[in-house]
Amino acid sequence: MQDNLINFKNGIRFECQGSGKCCVSRDSYGFVYLSKIDLQRFSKYFKLSLKAFKKKYCQITDGFIHLTEKEELKGNCVFLKDKMCTVYKSRPSQCRTWPFWNENMNSKVWNKDISVNCPGVGKGKLISQNKIIKLLKEDLNNEKSILENRITPLK
């Protein structure tokens, strides 16, 4: 473990407060990238083929598939309505693991950004160390899968 990581040995309280803030792009928190599993889950949920789902709800930036952002409300995820996720049960891994992303566990990032901008941090039930480790693993695997899913000109 790097020594600049936050200490989560005793767990961290977190409960979504429905602010919708993590569903809007800002600074380094950009698009909601999709892995193959995310795409399959959505395709099943909407009863659409993968191709049709991608056409309707996705964009590609630098070869990476991500959810479209609303044109009228730049930065807002296409599935965000009145600060609520309209596809909550089917939401992608990136949303499921928030705020426990590997990049967020750096103490500077956590203290100056995540805990300041996400009102759910410090609230609600205690997320145990084991659960956080599980979410961090899921985040890592998700990132790998997103990288593998990248569309290159050779594919």
Ligand code: SF4
């Ligand atoms: S899929 Fe849902 S949880 Fe994820 S960014 Fe969009 S609105 Fe938010």
